[in-house]
Amino acid sequence: MHPNPAFRKETRAQHITFAREQGFGMLAVASSGAPLISHIPFLLSEDGTLAEFHLVRSNPIVRALASPLAARLAVQGGHSYVSPDWYDVDDQVPTWNYMAAHLVGEVEKRPAEELRDLLDRQSAVYETRLMPKAPWTTGKMTPDVLEKMMRQIVPCRMRVDQIDGTWKLSQNKPDAVRLNAANHMDAYGFGNEVRVLAALMRGVAPGD
Numbered sequence: 001m002h003p004n005p006a007f008r009k010e011t012r013a014q015h016i017t018f019a020r021e022q023g024f025g026m027l028a029v030a031s032s033g034a035p036l037i038s039h040i041p042f043l044l045s046e047d048g049t050l051a052e053f054h055l056v057r058s059n060p061i062v063r064a065l066a067s068p069l070a071a072r073l074a075v076q077g078g079h080s081y082v083s084p085d086w087y088d089v090d091d092q093v094p095t096w097n098y099m100a101a102h103l104v105g106e107v108e109k110r111p112a113e114e115l116r117d118l119l120d121r122q123s124a125v126y127e128t129r130l131m132p133k134a135p136w137t138t139g140k141m142t143p144d145v146l147e148k149m150m151r152q153i154v155p156c157r158m159r160v161d162q163i164d165g166t167w168k169l170s171q172n173k174p175d176a177v178r179l180n181a182a183n184h185m186d187a188y189g190f191g192n193e194v195r196v197l198a199a200l201m202r203g204v205a206p207g208d
Contacts, residue, residue, distance in 0.1 A: 009167075010165055015101045015164070024040070025075040025103075026038070029064060029070065036060050038055060044103075051073055051105075054122075065109045074103075078193030080098075080197055081096055082094065082181055083184070097169055098166070100166050104162040105161040123135070169197070
C-alpha cells in the first residue's frame with residue numbers, strides 16, 4: 001500500500017464494498033521460491049472477514065495447501081497515468097492514480113461437499129448483475145457433465161484478518177489542480193476504468 005496517508009483515508013467499510021463490487025483479485029501465497037499467484041473471482045462476506053473462491057485442482061496453490069497458508073488477496077480497481085502537463089502548474093512530475101485493496105489472512109482448502117453450494121452462490125451473485133436476463137444456474141447443466149467439471153476444481157476459503165487500501169486520486173493537490181487532471185484524464189487517460197477514476201477525482205477534496 002502507498003505510504004502517503006493522504007491516499008489512505010477511506011474506511012474499512014469502503015474497502016470492503018470496493019473489494020466485493022470488484023469481485024476479482026490476485027491471490028498470493030508464500031512458497032519456497034517466488035510467491036505463488038492466481039487470478040480469481042471471489043465472494044466476500046458482508047463484514048469482510050471471509051473470502052470464498054475455487055481453484056483448479058492442478059493450480060500450484062492447491063498443491064501447496066496441505067495445511068492453511070498465509071495469503072494476500074490484492075484487488076485492483078481503476079488506474080491511469082497522470083501527465084504533469086494536466087495539472088497546469090509548474091514543477092510537477094508524472095504519476096499514476098489508482099484504487100486498490102489488500103485482504104490479508106489465511107487460506108485453506110475446504111471439503112468437496114461445499115463446492116456445489118459455493119458455485120451456486122457465486123453464479124447467483126454474478127448473474128444478478130447481468131439483469132434483466134434470466135440467470136444461469138448449475139441446474140442447467142447435465143448432471144454427469146457438472147460432476148465431471150466439479151472434480152477438476154477445489155473450494156477454498158480465506159479468513160481475512162486485515163484490510164488495507166489505497167485510493168490515490170490526487171488528494172494531495174489543490175482543488176483546481178486536481179480537477180484539471182481529472183478533466184484531462186477523462187478525455188485522454190489510459191488504463192482501466194479511467195472515466196470512473198476521473199469521476200472519483202472530481203469528488204475528492206484535499207484532506208478528506
